[in-house]
Amino acid sequence: MLLNKITNISKLCGLYLNKLKISTSATAFREVEDRRLMLRSMPALDEGTAGEKAIEIDSHLYEKSGLFPDLDTPNKLFNGIPYKELPIFNVRVSKNNTILTMSDSKGVIKLTRSCGIEGFKNTKKGTNIAAQATAISIASRALEKGFKTVRVRVRGLGPGRMSAIKGLQMAGLNIVSITDSTRVSWNPPRPRKQRKL
């Protein structure tokens, strides 16, 4: 009798289990179905170019103020050194890394530091914090060597663009000028194909 009942119950359980389905409500509660839609709804990545879209009334203010180089700029003295003989800080910014080199006025490299050398690995290399730390470390090395007044040349877009320059200044370097040397062409060779999202 008892044994019979147990077998009955186990049969019932088996029936019940056959009808069970695993269902989740995750798809219903998800806000966007499509991955592309989701990507589009995300905020745009910071490309490290503050002030790009800024609108200010300028023009005539800049003419007098000496913001831009002119004919006698190369011979102008900064801290006793003519502008053309100031050491150069090259900042190479990309999406995944920031490389800083210091060279003299002829382009001979004196110091090199990158976020990877600094100890930031993988995705951490391409952050503004890494760029700033790297800039501070290379700038302190430059100060040890006795370079105080420098000009900065930036190439590329990325999160480290502003913060690297800021780091150089924070370490105590006297930055005379900032130059952009991003390589831009209006008739470039065919670039690589677009990334799939």
Add this chain to the structure above:
Amino acid sequence: MRHASFIARTVFVQNNDVEAACRLLNRILGREEILDQFRRTRFFEKPFQFRRRINFEKCKAIYNEDMDRKIQFVLRKNRLDPFPGCS
């Protein structure tokens, strides 16, 4: 074409205000569409994308021109004191 380095695209830092100099440089680069071109040439732009972009830019330019004209029309004035009560 290559430009003389440290002459072209150069901004001097004044009163040790690096951030302002950076902003000015970025603004100039943005306005001259140098950064846009840089971003556009990272990956190949397919012909259909090129066509769509050019058509969009054309439409935008026409709209902006018209809108500027309308704004100028609304703001037009011919008074001795152009802004009465504001002096």
